[in-house]
Amino acid sequence: MTQAEIKLCSLLLQEHFGEIVEKIGVHLIRTGSQPLRVIAHDTGTSLDQVKKALCVLIQHNLVSYQVHKRGVVEYEAQCSRVLRMLRYPRYIYTTKTLYSDTGELIVEELLLNGKLTMSAVVKKVADRLTETMEDGKTMDYAEVSNTFVRLADTHFVQRCPSVPTTENSDPGPPPPAPTLVINEKDMYLVPKLSLIGKGKRRRSSDEDAAGEPKAKRPKHTTDNKEPIPDDGIYWQANLDRFHQHFRDQAIVSAVANRMDQTSSEIVRTMLRMSEITTSSSAPFTQPLSSNEIFRSLPVGYNISKQVLDQYLTLLADDPLEFVGKSGDSGGGMYVINLHKALASLATATLESVVQERFGSRCARIFRLVLQKKHLEQKQVEDFAMIPAKEAKDMLYKMLSENFMSLQEIPKTPDHAPSRTFYLYTVNILSAARMLLHRCYKSIANLIERRQFETKENKRLLEKSQRVEAIIASMQATGAEEAQLQEIEEMITAPERQQLETLKRNVNKLDASEIQVDETIFLLESYIECTMKRQ
């Protein structure tokens, strides 16, 4: 793990879980898999705290454990999983667009809690939704369950591996750590639950303190009376499926930019049809016949079969090469070339970075060398129609920033520089890695700046919080307008202005983190699929 990644992980863990979890987590990322006692010893924290921290990390799928021989259990942290925490807002937003508020809250609960049983999720989400609804209306459990079942059917949520049920229990002592298994078929199987109930509104703070403990106790006993029917079946969000969805979105928007709306709809249909059938790391989708595509087009699009065929031919002939024709049966079999699509998107990202950083003439040289693979300096000047001096300057700048590399071809065995050919070339994989590293460091910088801004204005924030609390309590006890006004004026106008600026800055930095994460997603997918291919 590079320094930039470790720094980013530590910032994320600290922000979400606190100091102790951060210390343990970063230690595990740095040193690989370690047993419990070694962790406690190396980090200097008490065994109890280490256990609690590991509990939190395991619950959120950030740390996994393994039983080695001699009964030692070692814990290993997944750095890449920690970096996924940046993408949580994007996952939640995607579910919102697909399954509206209910789905959004389900996925949010699952991401915030790591693993949950279905009944717990349904109850929590129903309660939350009921609060936002108008007075008197409540959210039915059944509706939430339906959305949950739909999420499971489209593989957005999946079951966590669970303890295998042994037929005849071993007479010997139980193993130090259970090995969790999950059957492929059961991963998306929703247990038959009959969840009946309605969401409960949280009692308002009108109740006096004395009433609270009494209310608490009955709730507690009711829980004990009804055993949770799906105990032991925990669910988690299936991040790979979300990634597949993001990738499909990127491909569809690329096609829309290059061609037109109808072509992108056709590609979207094709991708949707192969969602479940194709694994996420396959180079091509399953071949789809043109008849099938015609049948599965969304209802609003009434284009004739002929026009559809024309569009498919155009897509297959396009220099982009996203769609390929693999056969002629069934009116023409078409596949989507996923690896090529990811490579084109990664290349476009690289070109966009070169263009913004160095200028459009540099971008011209960059694309030229990409297309022609290897070029001498003189040839670069001739093809790109840029004066020699400027072309030389730009080539050297890109070389020093590691976007390009030199290939030496000696004419004589002694490699004399005056008698060697020097060819400029672009290695996309290494340039992508370099850019990815830069992205990680950028996000770490943005998070640090956000924390700095918040710290700078800590005093002001605390003051405004106090004022708000006072106002709220006064409103509850029925104060007059004049008194409320007085309290509100405790925050002066410039301070209000400062608060506004602070809020705007923090929002901007947050949004920027999410934007950089989009770049990270494209580059990571490209690197992953290229490494798998090799």
Place this chain on the structure above:
Amino acid sequence: MAEVKVKVQPPDADPVEIENRIIELCHQFPHGITDQVIQNEMPHIEAQQRAVAINRLLSMGQLDLLRSNTGLLYRIKDSQNAGKMKGSDNQEKLVYQIIEDAGNKGIWSRDIRYKSNLPLTEINKILKNLESKKLIKAVKSVAASKKKVYMLYNLQPDRSVTGGAWYSDQDFESEFVEVLNQQCFKFLQSKAETARESKQNPMIQRNSSFASSHEVWKYICELGISKVELSMEDIETILNTLIYDGKVEMTIIAAKEGTVGSVDGHMKLYRAVSPIIPPTGLVRAPCGLCPVFDDCHEGGEISPSNCIYMTEWLEF
């Protein structure tokens, strides 16, 4: 052509007379006469006298000595040229001849040295001499800016030396290239727009958004922004730069021989396109474009907390 009267001359003839006779003979045969012909015309003159006369004519610059398959040829020189060369000596004549042979590509001074076997100092003196007499000129080569090639004064330098349509006086005309670039792109863009608006079936739409290189060439010629005549290859190099800008894509189709603009049975078609992704997320953050990115770390001189680029960006 005056008929030469064969006069019987006394054996000891006047050398001048011999020379004049030879000159007249040369005028008769402008392509050159061999020694044999002179001998035939004046059989009574001894070989030595003939040789003396011929040598004198050569040194005076009135005769050219050429070698052919059959032997040596003597040719009358242009009187104009003869006047020019008066006063020059043999070496200069030799150098001049070498330069003349090089035609409009010109020849480098080192090559002159090899061909004439003269020492460098001599060559330089001769070249300066010839230049001052305005017989030759030096043209700077566009390939290697320090190299000078020499050619005859009144010749037009070849394209490879001056760089062709994109160079004027050894300077690369970047504004001219830029203007052409933008014009071609606008033409292709408007063609794609009209194709998109026509809303016919997609095949026709796509085909009509293509323009062949010949069409673009005609459009640019009609625009008249170029004072130099541009060929189709020139326009294709401009269109290639548009491809490297990512604004245009090209396909090659097989075309029947004889259709306008087809070269060797295929035609190149160009179409304006838009980029497939918007500017990526990294460049929207200040860190993506920061020039001191590598020096930035928490607690240092340059750190995220006191980054001036971020401050500016946040105030935006």
